[in-house]
Amino acid sequence: MFRQAPRLLARATSIMRARSFSTDLPAAPTSDSSFVEAWKKVIPNIDAPKTPLSFMQPRPPTPPSIPGKLTVNFVLPYQSELAAKEVDMVIIPATTGQMGVLPGHVATIAELKPGILSVHEGNDVTKYFVSSGFAFIHANSIADVVAVEAVPIDRIDPALVQKGLADFTQKLSTASTDLEKAEAQIGVDVHSALNSALTG
């Protein structure tokens, strides 16, 4: 068994090397020079640690005219749902209501509430139910949406939504402490948003 081990391991490591990290390392690594210099003065023996700036692709500057398409990055903790996708419009569920974002939108930081995020590309509309998060719209027509959870709405089961709504409404009415009330209220909010997402 151990004789096969090097062959299996070589296969494993070559698979890992093939699946490599070109997506992560940028073309032009940049770093914060003042940090590196300050580090070198105090700690000359150890190399300065890298910072996230050196792992990121630099963002393009604001173009002089409004671009035709909006670039959307929709990320979740478990995956990047949409990465640098060019779309016509996105509608995000901000706390102040549904907000439509077109190319050339003014730079905005928006906090999201549970609701539907819809991505419009030509005639295709993809809808996701997002739990909550933040959306940053930059002046160069790039929109970053960071959410904690998102599901495409065709994967939500309406029966479970109704049941959950009933459960949490009942918990809200029987809640005694502030903490229980808050938790029940959150449950009611999310489930009613889910409900309106499915029906609306």
Added chain:
Amino acid sequence: MAMAALRREGRRFVPMISPNSMNAARSSILSDDLAPHGARSISTQVVRNRMKSVKNIQKITKAMKMVAASKLRAIQVRAENSRGLWQPFTALLGDTPSVDVKKNVIVTISSDKGLCGGINSTSVKISKALYKLNSGPDKETKYVILGEKAKAQLVRDSKKDIDISITELQKNPLNYTQVAVLADDILKNVEYDALRIVFNKFHSVVSFVPTVATVLSPEVVEREAESGGKLGDLDSYEIEGGETKGEILQNLAEFQFSCVLFNAVLENACSEQGARMSAMDSSSRNAGEMLDRLTLTYNRTRQASITTELIEIISGASALEG
């Protein structure tokens, strides 16, 4: 005469064994209890025992390498998927590791288990260096430690500066909910102007880069935005929703910390498994080399004992013929 022959054989062994290996083996061969009591020939028992234990060690380290490889494969996928998570925050707020603040908190991420090479020592070295870099009059720096290994190293000289230490992070598979609760805990109990998260970023199975990610508190963000520089155009962003800008920035800082911490913890876990793989690999290779040398010694000892027996017999026979 047999004893004289044995002593000669013993002296002949010593320079043959290569000098950088097995000083212990050499001393055991020359030690007093070479043979069980009453036996007349040289015993190979000691060498045989050593060979058995070295072979077992080699098997164990090979198995540990396989286990680390399979764990790495599982967690690497998740770490790569989480890499998009911190990029929007850096795109918005920039990356300001050289920011000058009064209260620094250094969050050091390390592993709970050992035998993973030098990555925990590297993280601790960088944390101590950051402490030195950010020390000054009227500034204070505290540590928040995730993982047993960094705690063991930092408790020795910085015990009073450790605010919170958290262990057994990987008892259940890492997920965002757990890290979010952890981040919430840390933010509630620690006063901070800037949080610096120190971890090992996973580049490849053999390369782990120490990295420091900075998260600023909302007050510092406002201050930096007003003074211009990297965060200067933060004011040009309209704030949608929420009550005041301060509240939104507060939520933003908390969310940023949990996202960056989640990615950092995953990357560190990958680095740990990769480092363990290479440590166990070099360990099994060393064990193999040691086993080769022990085998040579064993053969020599065995041949010497056969020769000694033959000499005894022949000299006994010739004495009888006389």
